[in-house]
Amino acid sequence: MEIAKEKAENQETWRDLPSELLISVMTNLEIEDNVRASAVCKPWHEAAVFVRVTDQPPWLMHFPNSTNSYDFYNPSNSERHTKELPQSLAGSRVRYSKDGWLLMCKSFSTDFVLFNPFTTYLVALPDLDLGHGYQLVGFSSAPTSSDCVVLTIKDYDPGHVTIRTWSPGETAWTSMQVSSQFLDAERNYVVFSNGLFYCLNLRNCVAVFDPSLRKWNVLDVPPPVRPDGIDDESWCEGKFVVGYKGDVFLVCTFGDAVPLVFRLDLTGRVWEKKEDIGSLTMFVSINSCESRTYVHEGMLRNSIYFPKVCDSENRCVTYSFGEGRYHPREHNFNWGKQQSSENIWIEPPENALELI
Structure with a gap:
């Protein structure tokens, strides 16, 4: 027994x-x-x-030039919604998007506004006195959070970088200048991940700003290797910086070619090339990038969703690493020439349908 x-x-x-x-x-x-x-x-x-919790995907926003409105597109069910833009924001452009909010200002203006396109709430920021504008801009979280930090960076002065920050409740921007060589930051490659702002310039150099310590550091990380046959202009265009749970990814596109994905390995001080992105799904655009693990049923995992909707098929242009191809196969879209404020990924609130 x-x-x-x-x-x-x-x-x-x-x-x-x-x-x-x-x-x-x-x-x-x-x-x-x-x-x-x-x-x-x-x-x-x-x-x-x-x-197995399912994450809702971000929605794609579009600002038609002919109307004072904006459109939402839900990639999980192809539904579209339209909402009127407040008159005070007419002519404004989106500079950055995160946590369901937009950082906006009018062309050649430094009067920034944080805008929630679902609730239409507005948060006006103090006047930002910049003689030559700014080059990089972003924010860490929604302005309803005490941890919110808005960041602007300019480096027009050779050998110096000027950093300005603002947080809710402050009546003026806090400014600092550091000795640094970080020129050629003409496109808004900024991502907030793991408490830090990661910034990328045209030469693919990486700088980090810690808002809690107010510390700026250009990392000693060689840029990713450019593939053979890619010219300088193409290598500088069509890039997207994505954050996910402390990791930072760089997505590089070249017309109809297979996208290249690199993960920033801070331990090895190198951009690690990835053959695929595993269970991740990335949603990329110039001024906003999102990532999900458990995406909505019916959507592609191990894939990248780009900010273009194919009207003939009523779905976004997507690249699937599992299938090794784009959907649709011929997207005919020049990522590098995309207008910065036309298509923006944004995280909808749970009651988004009630608000629109």
């Missing part, structure tokens, strides 16, 4: 783990591993499905 009991105990397997422990394990799995684990047995399937 004792021998039979000991034999039964020795035959216990992973399938016999307590449900609480199974759920704890499944919580730490990426979506692909979660799906594989769900096929092992019934208890594993129940635990895997229990923690």
Whole structure:
């Protein structure tokens, strides 16, 4: 009898783990591993499905030139919605987007406004006195958060970078100037990740600004290797910087060619080339990039969604690493020439449909 009991105990397997422990394990799995684990047995399937939370994708925003309005496009169901733009923002352009808010200002103006296009709430920022404008701009979180920091950077003065920040409740910008060589920052390659602002210039040099310590540092990281056959102009165009849980990715596009993806390896001080992005789905545009792990059912994982809707098929241009091709196959879109404020990915609130 004792021998039979000991034999039964020795035959216990992973399938016999307590449900609480199974759920704890499944919580730490990426979506692909979660799906594989769900096929092992019934208890594993129940635990895997229990923690498989679906993330809603960001929506794509478009500002038609002919009307004082803006359009939303939901890539998960191809639904479109239109909302009127406040008169005070007529003629304004989007400079950055994060957490469902837009940082906007009019052309050649430094009067910034934070705008929520769902609630139409406005937060006017103090006047920013910049003799020659700015080159990089972004913000860390929604202005409803005490952690919100708005950042502007200019480096017109050789050998110096001027950094200005603003947070909710402040009546003026805080300015600092540091000795640094970070020229050629003509496009707004900024991403906030893991408490830091990462900035990229045309030469693919990376600088980091820590708003809590007010510290600026140009990293000693060689730029990613340019592929053979790509000229200087193409290599400088069509780039997107994406953040995900502390990681920073660089997406490079060249017409109809396969996109290149690099992950910033801070330990090895190198841009690591990725053959795919695993369970991630990236949504990229010039002034806003989003990333998701558990995307809505029916959407492509291990893929990049670009800021263009194909009216003939009513879906976004997408590149699937799993299939090794674009959808549609011929997108005929020059990423580098895209107007900065025409198409912006934005995170909708849970009650977005009620607000529009």
